[in-house]
Amino acid sequence: MDGGIEVHELGKTYAGTPAVDGVSFHIAPRELFVIVGESGCGKSTLLRLIAGLDAPDRGTIRLHGETVAGAGVMVSPEARETGFVFQSYALWPHMSVRDNVAFPLQAAGMARKAAAEAAEPHLRTVSLDGLAERRPEALSGGQRQRVALARCLAGGARTILMDEPLANLDPHLRATMERELLGFHRSSGATTIYITHDQREAMALADRMAVMRNGRFLQVGTPQEIYDRPRSREVAEFIGHGAVVPVRYGDHMAELDGVRFPAEATAGQAPGDALAILRPEAIEILPGAEPGALTGTVRETFYRGGTWEAELELAGGAVLTLSHGAPLVPGQGVCVRIRHGWILPG
Ligand SMILES: Nc1ncnc2c1ncn2[C@@H]1O[C@H](COP(=O)(O)OP(=O)(O)OP(=O)(O)O)[C@@H](O)[C@H]1O
Numbered sequence: 001m002d003g004g005i006e007v008h009e010l011g012k013t014y015a016g017t018p019a020v021d022g023v024s025f026h027i028a029p030r031e032l033f034v035i036v037g038e039s040g041c042g043k044s045t046l047l048r049l050i051a052g053l054d055a056p057d058r059g060t061i062r063l064h065g066e067t068v069a070g071a072g073v074m075v076s077p078e079a080r081e082t083g084f085v086f087q088s089y090a091l092w093p094h095m096s097v098r099d100n101v102a103f104p105l106q107a108a109g110m111a112r113k114a115a116a117e118a119a120e121p122h123l124r125t126v127s128l129d130g131l132a133e134r135r136p137e138a139l140s141g142g143q144r145q146r147v148a149l150a151r152c153l154a155g156g157a158r159t160i161l162m163d164e165p166l167a168n169l170d171p172h173l174r175a176t177m178e179r180e181l182l183g184f185h186r187s188s189g190a191t192t193i194y195i196t197h198d199q200r201e202a203m204a205l206a207d208r209m210a211v212m213r214n215g216r217f218l219q220v221g222t223p224q225e226i227y228d229r230p231r232s233r234e235v236a237e238f239i240g241h242g243a244v245v246p247v248r249y250g251d252h253m254a255e256l257d258g259v260r261f262p263a264e265a266t267a268g269q270a271p272g273d274a275l276a277i278l279r280p281e282a283i284e285i286l287p288g289a290e291p292g293a294l295t296g297t298v299r300e301t302f303y304r305g306g307t308w309e310a311e312l313e314l315a316g317g318a319v320l321t322l323s324h325g326a327p328l329v330p331g332q333g334v335c336v337r338i339r340h341g342w343i344l345p346g
Pocket of ligand 1: 013018019037040041043045197
């Protein structure tokens with residue numbers, strides 16, 4: 001049975017400080033699971049434990065139904081049927097593109113010529129068939145990335161681990177490579193774990209994602225769940241834009257500066273003082289004052305290419321984040337309506 005990836009209570013401590021601190025999760029077969037978190041939160045350590053490059057201090061890892069780490073078991077990286085795509089690309093510099101892709105097949109015992117032929121369809125998949133004779137040094141960053149992907153395909157990896165693979169690329173190439181990575185993941189049939197510190201990239205790619213901090217998972221869910229219903233202030237502020245403001249909550253409504261607006265909360269949320277996350281797209285800018293409107297003064301503005309993002313300080317002191325299709329100017333008075341908010345649990 002193909003059980004995907006199952007990780008239970010995994011822990012790894014370096015010099016008395018936990019880098020991975022009791023993490024448990026289950027990734028379904030063929031899922032693309034993204035782990036996002038700030039530098040130093042433990043993402044790479046977690047990936048290295050799954051790859052078998054490091055041994056955990058506690059917990060278990062099962063890959064596709066087989067225990068590969070834990071309870072006295074430590075399966076070598078080679079025996080885990082795992083492909084890596086790391087930032088450093090890790091291509092063989094003295095081999096051509098074709099030989100790099102054919103390498104896992106040769107390592108598995110296939111003759112050189114047969115391995116080179118078997119590499120061809122994988123080179124075509126990543127559109128590198130025209131560059132097969134080149135050495136990695138004569139490729140762009142994005143092309144090297146694609147060689148690493150083709151090598152994963154050729155190796156028949158059932159688990160693909162990607163550690164910030166797009167970090168060295170310029171923004172335009174990143175967007176192209178994101179599309180290619182998604183296509184690659186789907187055609188490979190592999191279960192993929194992708195780590196990044198870029199929450200935008202995480203949301204664009206993930207079937208489900210985990211937000212990691214201090215060696216732990218703060219929340220696991222689809223990008224939309226995490227964006228719309230963050231479990232804590234930390235998650236709300238790390239994922240997407242928006243403002244966390246104090247409100248009074250009760251009966252599916254929140255009150256801010258004497259104005260009530262619809263608010264969702266987890267079942268069992270007690271009425272009373274609470275914190276709400278208000279996303280920019282849930283705040284409507286009105287042509288003028290009207291009942292149920294809040295008024296404020298624009299503080300900072302940022303042009304985001306086609307839209308203006310602004311911080312609006314309300315009369316009561318709370319600061320909202322707005323997004324608007326027309327220029328907003330610091331000092332300008334603005335009336336807004338809050339369409340809905342999410343009450344942070346607690
Ligand atoms: N071999 C090691 N020896 C000692 N400490 C380590 C080692 N590897 C990682 N750490 C520490 O463990 C913590 C987690 O590191 P890790 O590389 O997993 O973080 P990360 O989230 O991948 O960060 P980045 O995004 O910067 O790569 C950090 O505090 C790091 O300094």
